[in-house]
Amino acid sequence: MNVTKLRWTVLTASFLILTFGGLIGIYLGDFLPTFACAFVGGEKVGGICFLYPMQAALESAKWQEYKSILVTFFFFSLLIIVFGRVWCGWICPLGFIQDFLDLIRRKLHIDYIRFPQKLREGLKSIKWIFLFIALLIPLWVAFPFFAPDVARDMRMPFCSLCPARYILPMVSGDYLRVGIDFKSATSITMSALGIIFSALTIFGALLKRRFFCSYCPMVLFISFYKKIGFVRLKKNIQKCTRCEICYNVCPMEIEDVFKEREKEDVTFADCIMCLKCVESCPEDDALQATFLGKTIFRSTWTGFFKGTLNR
Amino acid sequence: MDATKYHKNYQQLSPDIKQESTRQKRKEHFARGVARSVETVLAGLEGNPDLPKGLNYFINVMRDVFINSPGPNFLEAGADSRKIVGTYCMMIPEELIYAAGAIPVRLSGGSYEASCIGDELVPRDTCPVVKASIGFISLNFPSVYERCDVVIVPTTCDSKRKMGEELSKFKDVWMIEVPHIKETEGSRTRWLEQIYALKENLEKYTGRKIRRKNLDVSIKMIGQVWYQARRFYELRRLSPSVIFGQEAALVLNAYSYDTASSWTEALAELNNELAELCKKGCFIGNNDTPRILLAGSPSVFPNWKIPSLIEEMGAMIATEESCLGDRYFYDPVGTTEQTMKDMMAGLGSRYLMPCICPSFAPNEDRLYRLLQIAEDFEIDGIIYHVLKGCIIYDFELIRVEKIMKERGIAVLRIETDYNPEDVEQIRTRVEAFIEVLKVKKKKRGE
Ligand code: SF4
Ligand code: SF4
Ligand code: SF4
Numbered sequence: 001m002n003v004t005k006l007r008w009t010v011l012t013a014s015f016l017i018l019t020f021g022g023l024i025g026i027y028l029g030d031f032l033p034t035f036a037c038a039f040v041g042g043e044k045v046g047g048i049c050f051l052y053p054m055q056a057a058l059e060s061a062k063w064q065e066y067k068s069i070l071v072t073f074f075f076f077s078l079l080i081i082v083f084g085r086v087w088c089g090w091i092c093p094l095g096f097i098q099d100f101l102d103l104i105r106r107k108l109h110i111d112y113i114r115f116p117q118k119l120r121e122g123l124k125s126i127k128w129i130f131l132f133i134a135l136l137i138p139l140w141v142a143f144p145f146f147a148p149d150v151a152r153d154m155r156m157p158f159c160s161l162c163p164a165r166y167i168l169p170m171v172s173g174d175y176l177r178v179g180i181d182f183k184s185a186t187s188i189t190m191s192a193l194g195i196i197f198s199a200l201t202i203f204g205a206l207l208k209r210r211f212f213c214s215y216c217p218m219v220l221f222i223s224f225y226k227k228i229g230f231v232r233l234k235k236n237i238q239k240c241t242r243c244e245i246c247y248n249v250c251p252m253e254i255e256d257v258f259k260e261r262e263k264e265d266v267t268f269a270d271c272i273m274c275l276k277c278v279e280s281c282p283e284d285d286a287l288q289a290t291f292l293g294k295t296i297f298r299s300t301w302t303g304f305f306k307g308t309l310n311r
Numbered sequence: 312m313d314a315t316k317y318h319k320n321y322q323q324l325s326p327d328i329k330q331e332s333t334r335q336k337r338k339e340h341f342a343r344g345v346a347r348s349v350e351t352v353l354a355g356l357e358g359n360p361d362l363p364k365g366l367n368y369f370i371n372v373m374r375d376v377f378i379n380s381p382g383p384n385f386l387e388a389g390a391d392s393r394k395i396v397g398t399y400c401m402m403i404p405e406e407l408i409y410a411a412g413a414i415p416v417r418l419s420g421g422s423y424e425a426s427c428i429g430d431e432l433v434p435r436d437t438c439p440v441v442k443a444s445i446g447f448i449s450l451n452f453p454s455v456y457e458r459c460d461v462v463i464v465p466t467t468c469d470s471k472r473k474m475g476e477e478l479s480k481f482k483d484v485w486m487i488e489v490p491h492i493k494e495t496e497g498s499r500t501r502w503l504e505q506i507y508a509l510k511e512n513l514e515k516y517t518g519r520k521i522r523r524k525n526l527d528v529s530i531k532m533i534g535q536v537w538y539q540a541r542r543f544y545e546l547r548r549l550s551p552s553v554i555f556g557q558e559a560a561l562v563l564n565a566y567s568y569d570t571a572s573s574w575t576e577a578l579a580e581l582n583n584e585l586a587e588l589c590k591k592g593c594f595i596g597n598n599d600t601p602r603i604l605l606a607g608s609p610s611v612f613p614n615w616k617i618p619s620l621i622e623e624m625g626a627m628i629a630t631e632e633s634c635l636g637d638r639y640f641y642d643p644v645g646t647t648e649q650t651m652k653d654m655m656a657g658l659g660s661r662y663l664m665p666c667i668c669p670s671f672a673p674n675e676d677r678l679y680r681l682l683q684i685a686e687d688f689e690i691d692g693i694i695y696h697v698l699k700g701c702i703i704y705d706f707e708l709i710r711v712e713k714i715m716k717e718r719g720i721a722v723l724r725i726e727t728d729y730n731p732e733d734v735e736q737i738r739t740r741v742e743a744f745i746e747v748l749k750v751k752k753k754k755r756g757e
Contacts, residue, residue, distance in 0.1 A: 109523060111652035117496045238679050238686075244660035245645030248653070258664075259494065261675065282643050301545075305538045308645060309531065 002307065003279045003297060007090055008099075015096035019172045021046020031075040033222060034087040035094040035164040040172045049164070050076040051134050051218070055156050058138035080222050084229035088219060088272035094164045095272070097171065098205035098212060102251070105206055113208045114253060123214065130217040134158035153186035160190035163201035163212060209251035213272055223269040230292050232267045233278070235260055239286040246277035246287065257287070279307060337428075338450050344424035345453070345613075349377040352615045356558060361595075363588070365581030366558055369565040373612065376568040382454035385414060385570050394517055395455065397462035397482070399444065400471060401634045401666060402489055404506060404658040406644065409529040409571065410521045411513035416455050417567035418462065419635060420444035421611025423729035433470075433477060438700035439729045440611060441470040448481045455568060461516060463509070465489045467670040468703050485512055491671055493663055503659040510655070527649045530657070536571050539578040540640035546585045547630060550602060550689045551594040553585045556628020557618040563636040564612040595627065598756060601748035602629040602689055606681065606711065607696035607704045607724075609633035614729050617696050620738055626745045629688035632681065634668060641665075669703040677707065678714055685720055692748045694741065697726040721748065 001009075017026055018036040021044075028047035030038070038045060038052040050072065057069035080087070088095055105112065115123070137157040144151035159165050160181075169177040180195065181187040204211030213219055235257065247258045252270045257277055260266050266287075278287040281299035289297040353370050356362070375383040386395070394413040398405070401417075408415040420426065420443025428449060429442030451457045461483040464475035475486050487505050490498030514520050540563070547559055562581065566574050588594075603626045610618050610633060621628055632638050642665040646657035667677035684690065693715060697705045705726075712722045723744045727733055 106648055106650070109650050111650045112648075238683050241642060241665040241680060242676050243642050243645065243665040245657075248645060248656050248660055249647050276647070280645050280647060282645065301541055304643065304645070305534075305541070308643065308647070309534050309538060 002303075003275050004307075007274060010090045011096045011099065014091040015093045017046045018091075018093050019046065019168060020044055029075070031072045031079065032087075033076055033080045033083075033218060034092040035162070035168075035216075035218060037093070037162075037164045037168040039159070039165050039169050039177055041169070041174060041177075044172055044174075049218070051158055051162075052156070055134055055138045055158060058135070059141045059155060061142035077225065080225045081228055082230050084225065084231040085219075085222055085267070085271050085273035086231055087222065088213060088216075089274035092218075093168055094201075094212065095210070097167055098201070098210050101202065101205040102209055110207070115208075117255075120214070120253070126215040127217050127220045130158060130161070130215065131220055133161065134217055149184075150186050153184045154190070157190065158217070160187075161194045161197055163194070163198040166194055166198040167201065209253075210272065213252060214270060219270060219272070226267060226269065229267070231273060232265055232290050233257070233271065233273070234264050234288045234290055235266045236283075236286050236288075237261060237264070239283045240281075241283060241286075243282065245280050245282065249276045249280045251276065280304060334450075338452055341424055341428065341450055342452055345422050346378045348423060349373060349613045352613045352619070355615070355619060356561060359555065359558070361593075362558070363554060363581060363584050365577065365584045366562065368577040368581075369562045372565040372569050372574075373561070376455060377453055377613070380454065382458075383568060386454055386458050394461075395459035396513070396516075397456075397459040399462065399474075400465045400467050400489075400668070401639045402465040402467070402487065402662045402668075403463050404509070404662050405571070406526065406529045406533050406658055407506070407510050407513055407521060409532065410525040411510075411517045412519040412525075413513065413517050414570055416459060417635065418444060418447065418456070418459075419567075419609070419611050420447050421564075421609075421614035421729070422447070423614065423731065425450075426729045433474070436700050437470050437474075438608070438698045439614075440609065440698060440701070441474045443611075443729065445474060445477055448478055451481070461485065463487060467668055468701075470700065471670075485509070489663070489670070492673070493666075493671055499659070499663070502663050503656065506655060506659045506662075523649065523651050523654070526651070526654050530644055530646060530654060533571055534644065535575045536566075537640065537643035539575050539582060541643070542582045543578060543585075544630075544637060544641065546582060546589065548687050549589060549594070550629070551596045551598060551600060552602075552627050552629060553588045553594055555595060555622055556603070556605065556631065557615060557622055560610065560618055560628070560631055560633070560636050561612065563640060566640075567612075567635060596625075599749060599752050601626040601691045601745055601752055603627065603745075604629060604681070604684060604688065604690045604693045605631035605633070605696060606693050607632075607708070608698035608701045609635050610696060611635055616727065616729070616731065616734060617694065617725065617737070620734065620741055621694060621745070624738070624742050624745045626692075626748065629690060630684060632667075632684065637684075638667065669707045674707065678710055681711060682714060682718070685715070685718065690720060691752055692744065693720060693722045694744070695722055695724045697724060699726060699728045 019040050023044055026046045030048035030053045031050050032047045033050055036047045036049050038048045053072055054069060057065040137154050141151050141154055166178045181191040201212045242258055244258050247255050251274060252272055254268050254270055256268050257266045275289055275297055278289055278297055278299050281287045282301050282304035284300050285298050287299040288295045353373060356370060396408050396413045396415050397418040398415050399419055405415040419440055422443050425443035425446030426439040428446030432445050432449060433442060447456055462478060463485045465487045466472040466489050475484050478484050487509060490502055492498055510521050546553060603621055605628050618628055630637050642661055644657050644661040646654045667674060667680050695708055708724055715722050725737055727737060
């Protein structure tokens with residue numbers, strides 16, 4: 001089994017477990033660094049994204065809750081340190097949906113879109129904005145020192161915007177949760193934005209590989225642990241011919257992997273550890289994925305040809 | 312799109328080819344000269360009593376191209392009426408040419424006789440590759456040249472660039488602008504635009520649209536070329552070697568004048584034969600035979616001056632970095648989707664980014680690559696070939712010498728052209744260099 005197939009298997013399995021696991025009694029906890037959406041519903045969900053308890057706790061304005069979220073945060077961090085970006089490329093249910101849409105695109109032979117460098121740089125701020133929304137607005141909800149009416153309807157602010165909040169319940173067969181919340185002007189705005197983001201994510205992912213991941217606050221969170229993560233991508237500078245293949249195949253369009261000429265470590269901020277670059281690199285050992293320094297997957301020229309000649 | 316310029320035919324401006332009879336006589340004389348040189352090289356190769364059987368195919372390709380008329384099979388009208396497109400250097404995606412229903416031939420010239428003809432057409436200090444390339448085109452000989460109406464010239468070094476202009480006196484020339492700084496997004500986008508423009512030009516020229524399916528098929532077909540070439544590379548890494556360097560170079564050079572499918576088939580067979588020889592332990596030379604990397608300006612067939620000299624002196628050319636040899640074949644096209652855009656991007660990348668032609672600057676990539684080659688092939692010494700007038704390779708010698716010195720690999724610079732006059736003089740220097748390597752190697756072995 002090659003890496004692509006293995007990844008598809010794991011990704012599909014985790015999608016099923018995280019969205020339907022509850023039905024067979026699986027529940028992994030609410031500290032997952034991945035978009036396993038709580039709104040899928042208590043009876044179905046097999047694990048919950050950390051952003052959910054985090055916002056809920058921050059909003060509560062209770063000392064008790066703040067302490068308990070620290071414990072959750074500890075487990076969340078541990079999971080990131082051990083698996084890092086593997087959460088994105090191999091586990092995330094929203095990642096699965098996007099890859100599935102990408103598969104449809106490929107089957108229909110529709111070209112993918114690439115954003116120019118400048119635009120990509122410009123859009124980078126979006127994930128920061130999302131993260132601030134998830135961190136700061138709940139505090140405002142907890143301590144509404146101005147506009148308390150608006151604050152009250154701003155509960156779970158990131159969730160209202162998150163595409164997973166609408167897309168995952170929908171694919172799990174729950175259409176009732178997908179709609180505009182008419183309670184107040186604030187809730188209408190937030191849920192409308194959320195639906196727009198969801199629609200954008202679906203169309204985006206059909207035309208651009210892993211469209212949403214470039215704006216995902218979780219990827220940003222994960223990248224904070226870059227220096228201490230166990231899983232990393234390494235490059236042998238001399239063996240790399242700078243053929244640019246790893247850039248062409250990268251769903252996150254990371255250029256630095258092929259451009260790097262100094263550092264051995266090529267785990268960059270946006271990487272989702274899909275290992276497509278390692279699989280498609282035609283040079284023996286030019287790229288390697290390592291776990292705690294031990295190689296778990298390496299590029300080989302024979303592997304390259306097996307992949308491309310039978311594509 | 313304007314990216315590829317289309318020159319009109321300026322044949323009437325061409326000097327001294329006005330008179331048909333003198334032209335004919337000249338051509339015949341030229342043909343005899345080329346045939347003689349080619350035969351000498353080929354006979355030399357055939358002199359090896361242990362010549363791998365698979366090599367005969369490639370020797371015959373060269374005989375068909377340069378000596379026998381009417382030339383190779385694919386040129387015969389009727390047998391295959393596909394158009395022939397000539398290319399220079401190594402940046403032209405042949406996948407596109409095949410997908411458009413034409414056949415690419417790589418026309419860089421290596422003949423002394425042709426370079427003499429070219430002498431009259433370009434400035435004195437031009438390199439012999441360009442002189443010979445123009446020489447061949449101006450006389451429209453051998454038949455490959457006659458059959459191709461259009462040639463594609465990338466703007467690599469100064470001489471090749473200006474050559475494009477001169478060639479337009481004889482053929483339609485499409486120029487393709489190669490960015491000399493490859494890394495920036497701007498130059499890569501610009502390059503990709505040119506690849507698209509080339510696609511359009513080819514479609515117009517052959518009248519066949521390059522569709523997604525054709526391109527996919529031709530990328531897969533040429534994928535087999537890269538695959539067999541890589542197998543060949545890996546087989547030659549073994550020390551001691553299973554095949555002489557000049558024989559390997561001939562195999563790779565022959566690709567220029569052959570169709571991809573037949574060449575690949577023949578190489579697959581040769582690879583199997585070599586793998587068999589490895590298994591049986593039939594190696595050439597022994598552990599003390601110095602392994603040479605022939606670097607620098609390309610030795611283009613039939614200019615076998617330096618390659619044959621090195622191996623006559625008892626060293627082994629483990630590999631050469633020439634753009635008609637290992638450099639051209641080393642990097643595969645990597646596309647994982649069958650969408651048009653992905654395939655075009657894959658081609659754009661393959662023919663620009665990993666190319667380490669010294670016409671690029673900065674060109675550190677070549678230094679890394681040479682280090683890797685030295686490691687892959689357990690190189691003992693480098694013979695650095697500088698063709699007179701080829702300034703860019705000479706420039707990079709300084710850097711190559713420095714990094715190789717750090718690794719204890721000796722470098723010998725040889726400056727020459729296609730003229731056989733200085734062979735004896737070079738022989739003495741090469742011989743001395745190889746003797747030193749032999750002594751060094753023996754000592755290390757003990
Ligand atoms: S970046 Fe993509 S895969 Fe990773 S958590 Fe976000 S949506 Fe999921
Ligand atoms: S695919 Fe491999 S050899 Fe090519 S640029 Fe990337 S790391 Fe380097
Ligand atoms: S750098 Fe490699 S592992 Fe990371 S996202 Fe790109 S292709 Fe996947």
